[in-house]
Amino acid sequence: GQGNDGTFASASTTPSFNTSGKLGSAYTFDGSADYINIDSALTNSLATTTKGTWSAWAKPSDSTPSSNAILVSFANTSANEKVRLYMGTDGRLNARSRNIAAAKWIMATDNKVFFDDTWVHIALVQDGVAPVLYVNAVAVPQTISNTTDTTFWFSQNTGLDNGRISSLSDNGGAEDDHFWGNLDEVLIYNRALSS
Secondary structure, eight states, X not given: OTTOOOEEEOSSOOOEEEEEOSSSEXXXXXXXXXXXXXXXXXXXXXXXXXXXXXXXEEEESOSSOSSOEEEEEEEOTTSSOEEEEEEOTTSOEEEEEEOSSOEEEEEEESSOOOXXXXXXXXXXXXXXXXXXXXXXXXXXXEEEEEOSOTTOOGGGOTTOOEEEESXXXXXXXXXXXXXXXXEEEEEEESSOOOO
């Protein structure tokens, strides 16, 4: 929506859009190669924002993957600069933001929130003061383990040049940390939403 079209990309096959989702159909990702490119959101809607919300319905095939599984990310293709929302290897919801010099904030839910083959609604809200993670519309117990700059968001992250659903592309590396399972209703807002 809003002129921010995604582009399917994959080393093997395109993500399929034929799985029953929360609202209509959902995308199925294989966990190894496929993702959706959302680069256009940076220039169209996000680059100058100081607040925002990312939300999605997620249904992982494996809630304790061997590596982190990206839900949504924006990054710098050639440098260690990024904002990412992901499922950790322990099934907790995580989010991180950093510029080239250092991490600005790192956070995670205190408990596991993802379970195999089970839909869960997740959200990251940056209100301009500090980020908050929501699970099924509740700000669950969570810890910010790095508070260098909790206000940090897109307007301060000027090197970001790509956006992804189910992948991370940063620091000269290959597309990485793919999500395995179904994602539906991925929404990215340029404002902070309430629960």
